[in-house]
Amino acid sequence: xxxxxxxxxxxxxxxxxxxxxxxxxxxxxxxxxxxxxxxxxxxxxxxxxxxxxxxxxxxxxxxxxxxxxxxxxxxxxxxxxxxxxxxxxxxxxxxxxxxxxxxxxxxxxxxxxxxxxxxxxxxxxxxxxxxxxxxxxxxxxxxxxxxxxxxxxxxxxxxxxxxxxxxxxxxxxxxxxxxxxxxxxxxxxxxxxxxxxxxxxxxxxxxxxxxxxxxxxxxxxxxxxxxxxxxxxxxxxxxxxxxxxxxxxxxxxxxxxxxxxxxxxxxxxxxxxxxxxxxxxxxxxxxxxxxxxxxxxxxxxxxxxxxxxxxxxxxxxxxxxxxxxxxxxxxxxxxxxxxxxxxxxxxxxxxxxxxxxxxxxxxxxxxxx
Amino acid sequence: xxxxxxxxxxxxxxxxxxxxxxxxxxxxxxxxxxxxxxxxxxxxxxxxxxxxxxxxxxxxxxxxxxxxxxxxxxxxxxxxxxxxxxxxxxxxxxxxxxxxxxxxxxxxxxxxxxxxxxxxxxxxxxxxxxxxxxxxxxxxxxxxxxxxxxxxxxxxxxxxxxxxxxxxxxxxxxxxxxxxxxxxxxxxxxxxxxxxxxxxxxxxxxxxxxxxxxxxxxxxxxxxxxxxxxxxxxxxxxxxxxxxxxxxxxxxxxxxxxxxxxxxxxxxxxxxxxxxxxxxxxxxxxx
Numbered sequence: 306x307x308x309x310x311x312x313x314x315x316x317x318x319x320x321x322x323x324x325x326x327x328x329x330x331x332x333x334x335x336x337x338x339x340x341x342x343x344x345x346x347x348x349x350x351x352x353x354x355x356x357x358x359x360x361x362x363x364x365x366x367x368x369x370x371x372x373x374x375x376x377x378x379x380x381x382x383x384x385x386x387x388x389x390x391x392x393x394x395x396x397x398x399x400x401x402x403x404x405x406x407x408x409x410x411x412x413x414x415x416x417x418x419x420x421x422x423x424x425x426x427x428x429x430x431x432x433x434x435x436x437x438x439x440x441x442x443x444x445x446x447x448x449x450x451x452x453x454x455x456x457x458x459x460x461x462x463x464x465x466x467x468x469x470x471x472x473x474x475x476x477x478x479x480x481x482x483x484x485x486x487x488x489x490x491x492x493x494x495x496x497x498x499x500x501x502x503x504x505x506x507x508x509x510x511x512x513x514x515x516x517x518x519x520x521x522x523x524x525x526x527x528x529x530x531x532x533x534x535x536x537x538x539x540x541x542x543x544x545x546x547x548x549x550x551x552x553x554x555x556x557x558x559x560x561x562x563x564x565x566x567x568x569x570x571x572x573x574x575x576x577x578x579x580x581x582x583x584x585x586x587x588x589x590x591x592x593x594x595x596x597x598x599x600x601x602x603x604x605x606x607x608x609x610x611x612x613x614x615x616x617x618x619x620x621x622x623x624x625x626x627x628x629x630x631x632x633x634x635x636x637x638x639x640x641x642x643x644x645x646x647x648x649x650x651x652x653x654x655x656x657x658x659x660x661x662x663x664x665x666x667x668x669x670x671x672x673x674x
Numbered sequence: 675x676x677x678x679x680x681x682x683x684x685x686x687x688x689x690x691x692x693x694x695x696x697x698x699x700x701x702x703x704x705x706x707x708x709x710x711x712x713x714x715x716x717x718x719x720x721x722x723x724x725x726x727x728x729x730x731x732x733x734x735x736x737x738x739x740x741x742x743x744x745x746x747x748x749x750x751x752x753x754x755x756x757x758x759x760x761x762x763x764x765x766x767x768x769x770x771x772x773x774x775x776x777x778x779x780x781x782x783x784x785x786x787x788x789x790x791x792x793x794x795x796x797x798x799x800x801x802x803x804x805x806x807x808x809x810x811x812x813x814x815x816x817x818x819x820x821x822x823x824x825x826x827x828x829x830x831x832x833x834x835x836x837x838x839x840x841x842x843x844x845x846x847x848x849x850x851x852x853x854x855x856x857x858x859x860x861x862x863x864x865x866x867x868x869x870x871x872x873x874x875x876x877x878x879x880x881x882x883x884x885x886x887x888x889x890x891x892x893x894x895x896x897x898x899x900x901x902x903x904x905x906x907x908x909x910x911x912x913x914x915x916x917x918x919x920x921x922x923x924x925x926x927x928x929x930x931x932x933x934x935x936x937x938x939x940x941x942x943x944x945x946x947x948x949x950x951x952x953x954x955x956x957x958x959x960x961x
Contacts, residue, residue, distance in 0.1 A: 361858060361861075382866060386862075387862060388859070392853065411863065
C-alpha cells in the first residue's frame with residue numbers, strides 16, 4: 306500500500322506526552338485523491354495524529370511524509386497542508402474575502418490575482434456573492450464552506466479536517482456530509498478527516514482507519530469495516546451490534562461453538578486467528594442480521610435459533626428496531642424490523658422467534674476494548 | 675400594584691448610582707463651572723465673564739504646561755501599552771491555571787500599598803543617595819552620585835508603573851477570548867508571527883487596547899502625586915497648577931477654569947483616540 310507517491314504517509318509514528326503514549330507506532334499511506342477518515346472515540350489519539358500532520362506537534366519518533374518529502378521539523382506555515390479546524394477558526398475581524406485571501410496575501414501574490422482566485426473558489430463552493438459579508442452574517446453551513454474554501458484556495462496537497470461537522474445540528478450535518486464528499490471529488494484533493502461519528506466516516510470515506518488507544522485497529526473501506534471487522538473494538542464501534550460473551554467449547558476451522566453464561570450454545574465464526582478451546586470470547590451479531598419471525602419454522606434452520614418476547618419497539622421509520630427479551634441468552638437483543646409490512650402490528654409482549662446465521666456471528670478474543 | 679412595586683424596586687436599586695452621580699459628579703461640576711465663570715473685579719465683587727479662561731490663553735506658562743501634560747500622558751499611555759501588551763499576551767496565552775493566577779496577582783500586588791508608598795519606593799531607588807546611584811558607583815560606572823529624580827524620565831517611569839495594571843487587565847480579558855485555533859489557523863495558512871499579530875491578534879485585542887488606553891490616559895492626565903514627587907518643582911504638571919490655584923493662591927475661580935480645561939482636554943483626546951482607532955465607547959467600555 307505504501308506507494309512512493311502517497312500524498313500523506315506515516316512511518317512508525319509515536320507521540321508521547323510525558324509517560325503517556327498518545328499515538329503508538331502508527332503507519333499508513335493515503336493515496337492521492339482519497340477521502341481518508343480516522344475514526345475513533347475521544348481520547349484515542351486521532352487529534353494528536355492530525356496535529357502532527359499539520360505541524361503543530363512533532364512526533365516523538367517515526368517519520369511523516371507529504372508527497373514523499375519528510376515533514377519533520379518543517380513548521381506549519383511551510384507545509385503543503387491546510388487544516389479545517391473543529392470550530393473552523395474563521396477570522397471574525399475580516400470579511401469573507403479577506404479570510405480566504407489571508408493565505409494568498411502571505412504568499413505575496415498580486416492583489417488582482419488574489420481577488421480572482423477568491424472569486425473562483427467562492428464560486429466553486431457555491432457561494433459566489435458572499436465575499437464582502439462578515440463572518441457572523443453567515444449560516445453554519447456557509448461558514449463550513451468558507452472554511453474549506455479558505456484552505457482550498459491555497460491548493461494544498463492534503464486537506465486536514467478536525468471534526469468540522471461536530472458543531473452543526475443534525476439536519477445540517479446530514480446535508481454537509483454529502484456536500485463535503487462532493488467538494489472533495491470536485492477539488493480532487495486528498496482529504497484526511499477525523500471524527501468520532503461513525504456515520505460521517507462511513508458515508509464519506511474511501512478509506513477509514515479505526516483508531517483506539519493510540520493504535521490503528523483496522524484500515525479499510527466502509528463495507529470492509531462493517532462486514533468484516535478484524536477486532537472486537539471495530540466490531541463494537543462501527544455500526545450497531547448485539548454483544549454476547551461466551552466460552553469456546555469446540556473449534557474447527559473458522560467455525561466454533563461457544564456457551565454463553567446462561568447456557569446457550571452459540572454457533573459462530575472466529576474473526577481472528579489464535580482462538581482455542583476454553584478461551585473467553587466476545588460475540589457480535591448485527592441487528593439486521595437477526596431474522597425475525599412470528600412462527601418457528603422460518604428460523605429453525607438457522608444455526609442459532611431462539612424465541613423471546615417483545616420488550617419494546619423503537620420506531621424510527623425505515624430504521625425501526627425491536628428489543629426482544631430472549632429466552633435462551635436472557636439478553637435483550639436488538640433486532641431490525643424488516644419493512645415488509647409483516648410486522649406492522651407488532652406490539653409489546655408479543656412472542657417472536659429469532660435466529661441468525663453462524664457467518665453473521667463474529668467471535669473475538671475477550672478482554673480487548 | 676405590581677407595577678408600583680417594581681417601580682419602587684427600580685428606584686431603590688438606582689438610588690445609590692443616582693445619588694452618586696448627582697451629589698459627587700453633577701453638583702460639584704455645575705458649581706465649579708459657575709465659579710470658573712466669575713471675574714473678580716474688586717474685593718468680594720464678582721462679575722460674570724470669561725476672564726479666567728482668557729488668563730489661561732494669555733499666559734504661555736499655563737498652556738505650555740497644559741500641552742506638555744497632554745503629550746506626556748499620551749507618551750505614558752503608549753509606553754504602558756508597549757510594555758503591557760507582551761505581558762498581557764504572556765499571561766493570557768502562554769500560561770495556564772495556577773501560574774496564570776500567580777502572574778496576575780503579581781501585577782496586582784503593587785496596588786496593595788498606597789500610591790504614596792509606591793512613589794516613595796521609586797524615590798529610594800532613583801535619588802542621588804539611592805540604590806541605582808550607589809550601584810553604579812560600586813561597579814565603577816560612575817565616579818560621583820547621580821541624581822535620577824526630578825526629570826521627565828522619572829515622571830514617565832512613575833506614570834507607567836502606576837498605570838500598568840489598568841492596561842494589563844483589559845488586555846488579558848480580550849486576549850483570553852481569542853481562540854488559540856485562530857492563531858494556529860493563521861500559521862497553518864502560511865502566516866508568520868508578525869502577520870498574525872498584525873492581522874489577527876491586534877485587531878482582536880483592539881477593544882481592550884482602546885479601553886486600557888483610555889483608562890491609563892485619564893489616570894496619567896489627572897495624576898498629581900507621581901509627577902510632583904518624582905518630577906520635583908519643575909514637573910510642570912497641569913494638576914499641579916490647579917492645586918496651586920486652589921490651595922496656595924486661594925484663586926478658586928482660576929482653579930475651576932483650569933479644571934474645566936483639563937476636562938475638555940481629556941474628553942477631546944479620548945474622542946480623537948476612538949475616532950482614530952475606529953472604536954466606539956460602548957464597544958470598548960461596555961464589555
